[in-house]
Amino acid sequence: MKRVTGIGGIFFHAQDPVALRAWYEQHLGVDVLPWGGAAFTEPGTTIWSVSDAGGDHFAPSTSSFMINYRVHDLAALLQALRDxxxxxxxxxxxxEYGKFGWVIDPEGNKVELWQPPPGQ
Incomplete structure (x- = not known):
């Protein structure tokens, strides 16, 4: 019997949920639905990983999580975010696993942006 088959959702608290949803919609193109979340239907691999709390991969964020979003053109998106x-x-x-870049959201969470290698 399979027990877990993938990630069904990601949920986190925000000091200002309305403003944070708006930032993700404006800057990352997340299609926020009336109920306050989004449903990604594009196929692709989802990674689940537990990291050492002593590592600095999430820095400069102090959050205990980091969300990785698949993107089509990392360089173009990073430039648009800077602009x-x-x-x-x-x-x-x-x-070998693709291209990675990072942005900090308005609540200080580090967001990883991932352009998978060609063919994935």
Whole structure:
């Protein structure tokens, strides 16, 4: 019997949920629905990982989580976010698992943006 087959949703608290939803909609293109969330239907792999609390992968955020969003064109999105005044981290990575970049949302959460390798 399979018990868990994937991620069904991601839920987190916000100091100002309305403003945070608006930021994700405006800057990351998340289609926020009337009930306050979004449903992603694009196929792709979802990664689940538990990290060492002593690591600095989430820095400069102090949150205990980081959400990774698949994107089509990382470089173009990072430039658009910079142009829109968002806090985009300078560091990017390009390797066998694809391209990665990061932005900080208005509540200080580090958001990972991932452009999968071609064919994924």
């Amino acid at each position: 829109e005044g968002c806090t985009v981290l300078e560091k990017t990575e390009d390797g």
